[in-house]
Amino acid sequence: MTIFTIDEVRKTFSIGEINEEILKGINLSLKEGEVTALVGASGSGKSTLLTIAAGLQPASDGQVIFEGQNITTMSSEQVRKIRANNFGFVFQFAHLVPFLTVEEQLMLMLDVSESKLKKREQKKEIDKILKLVEMDHRKNAYPASLSGGERQRVAIARAIIHKPKVLFADEPTASLDSKRSKDVMTLISNLTKTLNITTLMVTHDEEMLSFADRIIKMSDGQILPSAV
Amino acid sequence: MNIAWKEMKKNKARFLILGSIVFLVSLLTFIISGLANGLSQDNAALIKKLPDGTFYMTKEADKNYNLSRINHSVQEKVLNKQKNAAAISIQMGFLNDSEGKQRSVAFVTSTDSMLFKNVKKGEIILDKSMKEEGIKIGDTFTNNQYNGKFVVKGFVDNQKFSHAPVAFINMEDYKEMYRVNDMQLIFIPGGDGAPSFAGLQAFSNNQFLSTISSYKAEQMSLNMIIWFLVVISGMLFAIFFYMMNVQKIGLYGILKAIGVKTSALFKMMWTQMVFITAISLSLSVALSQIFNIAAPKGLPFHLPLVTTVQLSVIFLLIGFIGATLSGIQIKKVEPLQAIQQGEV
Numbered sequence: 001m002t003i004f005t006i007d008e009v010r011k012t013f014s015i016g017e018i019n020e021e022i023l024k025g026i027n028l029s030l031k032e033g034e035v036t037a038l039v040g041a042s043g044s045g046k047s048t049l050l051t052i053a054a055g056l057q058p059a060s061d062g063q064v065i066f067e068g069q070n071i072t073t074m075s076s077e078q079v080r081k082i083r084a085n086n087f088g089f090v091f092q093f094a095h096l097v098p099f100l101t102v103e104e105q106l107m108l109m110l111d112v113s114e115s116k117l118k119k120r121e122q123k124k125e126i127d128k129i130l131k132l133v134e135m136d137h138r139k140n141a142y143p144a145s146l147s148g149g150e151r152q153r154v155a156i157a158r159a160i161i162h163k164p165k166v167l168f169a170d171e172p173t174a175s176l177d178s179k180r181s182k183d184v185m186t187l188i189s190n191l192t193k194t195l196n197i198t199t200l201m202v203t204h205d206e207e208m209l210s211f212a213d214r215i216i217k218m219s220d221g222q223i224l225p226s227a228v
Numbered sequence: 229m230n231i232a233w234k235e236m237k238k239n240k241a242r243f244l245i246l247g248s249i250v251f252l253v254s255l256l257t258f259i260i261s262g263l264a265n266g267l268s269q270d271n272a273a274l275i276k277k278l279p280d281g282t283f284y285m286t287k288e289a290d291k292n293y294n295l296s297r298i299n300h301s302v303q304e305k306v307l308n309k310q311k312n313a314a315a316i317s318i319q320m321g322f323l324n325d326s327e328g329k330q331r332s333v334a335f336v337t338s339t340d341s342m343l344f345k346n347v348k349k350g351e352i353i354l355d356k357s358m359k360e361e362g363i364k365i366g367d368t369f370t371n372n373q374y375n376g377k378f379v380v381k382g383f384v385d386n387q388k389f390s391h392a393p394v395a396f397i398n399m400e401d402y403k404e405m406y407r408v409n410d411m412q413l414i415f416i417p418g419g420d421g422a423p424s425f426a427g428l429q430a431f432s433n434n435q436f437l438s439t440i441s442s443y444k445a446e447q448m449s450l451n452m453i454i455w456f457l458v459v460i461s462g463m464l465f466a467i468f469f470y471m472m473n474v475q476k477i478g479l480y481g482i483l484k485a486i487g488v489k490t491s492a493l494f495k496m497m498w499t500q501m502v503f504i505t506a507i508s509l510s511l512s513v514a515l516s517q518i519f520n521i522a523a524p525k526g527l528p529f530h531l532p533l534v535t536t537v538q539l540s541v542i543f544l545l546i547g548f549i550g551a552t553l554s555g556i557q558i559k560k561v562e563p564l565q566a567i568q569q570g571e572v
C-alpha cells in the first residue's frame with residue numbers, strides 16, 4: 001500500500017541571478033514496510049529530495065503527499081507535528097543531544113511526539129527498543145562516552161521509539177567503518193520489517209544496497225527511467 | 229522532560245561561569261549604588277529623614293535657601309495656620325573644642341517641632357558621628373561668632389548635611405551667631421495639597437534637595453555612574469546569553485528537526501536565564517546586605533534592601549529582554565542547516 005507520494009517535485013536554488021534547478025520534476029511512491037534506497041553521484045539531488053520529502057525544506061513546485069495530506073501546503077507548525085509524530089530521522093552523524101543520557105534521548109522523543117504512554121510504560125518501551133538495537137547496557141551513558149557505531153544505534157533507536165510511519169535515513173553509515181555500516185543497515189532493515197516502517201534512504205555505499213527492497217538511481221535532478 | 233534543567237546539570241561549569249559573571253557584575257552595581265546612596269545620605273540625611281512635606285523659602289531667594297529670609301510676621305502667620313509646621317535655618321560653621329581643634333558642622337535651628345531637636349540656650353545636640361570621634365556628653369565647644377559656650381547635651385542618629393555632622397542649637401544662639409532675626413525656611417509635613425503663601429515659593433523634599441547645587445551636581449554624577457553600570461551590566465548579561473545561544477544553534481536545529489516546538493526551546497532558554505540570574509542576584513543581594521551591616525563606620529555606605537530588590541528586578545528584566553532578543557536566532561534556525569553542519 002502506498003503511504004507516501006512525491007508528485008512532480010521541483011527545487012530551484014537562486015545564487016545571484018543564476019537559478020539552478022536541483023530537482024526537475026520528481027515522481028516517486030513509497031510503499032508501506034519497504035526500504036527504498038536513493039543512489040546517485042554527488043549533486044544528483046538525492047539528499048535534497050529526501051529533505052523535501054521529510055518536510056525539512058520546502059519544494060519550489062509539486063506535491064508531497066503523506067497519507068493523503070499534501071505537506072507542501074501545510075504551515076510549519078503542521079509539518080512539525082507530522083515530523084514529530086510520523087517521521088523518524090537518521091543522519092550521517094548521530095546528532096544526539098550531548099547533555100542527555102541514552103535513555104533520556106529516547107524519552108525526549110516520546111515527549112516530542114506527545115506519546116500517550118505513562119512514565120512506566122515509556123520506560124518499558126525504551127528498554128524494549130534499546131534491547132532491539134543492543135544498547136540496553138549503555139542506557140545511562142552520555143553520547144560523549146559512546147563509540148561512533150553506538151551513537152548511530154542510539155540515533156536509530158531515537159528515530160523509531162515513537163513508532164514512526166516513515167524513516168528517513170541520509171547516509172546513515174557514512175561515518176562508520178565497513179563492519180559497523182553492515183550492522184547498522186541490518187538493524188534498519190530488520191526494524192523496518194519488524195515494525196512495518198517505510199524507509200527512504202540516501203546512500204553512496206553500494207554495499208548497503210543489498211539491504212534495500214527498491215533502488216532508485218538519480219542523476220542531474222532526475223530519476224533514471226530504468227531504475228524506477 | 230525538563231531539558232533546561234538536564235543541560236544545566238550536565239554542563240555545570242559553563243553555567244557556573246555564567247552565574248559568577250552575573251553575580252560579580254550585580255554585586256559591583258550594588259556596592260557602587262550603596263556608596264552613592266551613602267554619599268547622598270552623608271550630604272542630605274537631615275532632609276532625607278524628614279517625612280514628605282513642603283519647604284518654603286522667599287521668592288527673592290531665587291531657589292537658594294542661603295539667601296532666603298522669611299519675614300517674622302509671615303512666619304508667624306504660617307505657623308499659626310499649620311500646627312505641625314516648623315521654621316528652620318541651616319548654616320555651615322565651625323565648633324572649637326577645648327584644645328582649640330576646629331570641627332566643621334552644619335548648625336541647624338528650628339521653632340518648636342517634633343521633627344527637629346529642640347535645645348535650650350547654650351546647649352548643643354550633635355550627630356552621632358561626633359560621638360564616634362570621642363566627643364562626650366558634657367564636653368564644651370566655642371564658636372568665634374558666639375560669646376558663650378555650647379555644652380553637648382546628646383547625640384542623634386544619622387543627621388548630616390553637606391557632608392558635615394549636624395549641630396542642633398537654640399534659635400537665640402543662632403540669631404546671635406549669624407546676626408539675623410529671620411529664619412530661612414518653613415517646613416510643613418504632609419504630602420498632599422501644599423497651601424500657597426504670598427511671597428513664598430513651595431518645594432517638595434526632592435525639589436528642595438535639587439536647589440542645593442552641590443547636592444544636585446554630586447547626585448547627577450553618582451546617578452549617572454549607577455545607571456551606566458546598570459545599562460552596561462544588562463548589556464553584558466544579554467551578550468553572555470547571546471554567546472550561549474550562538475554556541476547552541478546546532479543543537480536547536482537538531483531539536484527542531486526531530487519536532488521540538490520553537491516555543492519549547494524559548495522556554496528552555498528562559499528557564500536557564502531566570503534560574504541563573506535569580507540565584508546569582510540572590511547571592512549578590514545577600515552579600516551586599518552583609519556588607520551594608522559590616523561596612524566600616526566611617527565609610528558612607530547606605531544600601532536599603534528595597535534598592536537592591538529594585539535593581540535586581542531591573543537586571544532580571546534586562547537579562548530577559550537580552551536573552552529573548554538573542555533567542556530570535558532560535559526562530560531563524562533551519563533544522564536542515566544544523567544537520568548539514570555535522571555533529572553538535
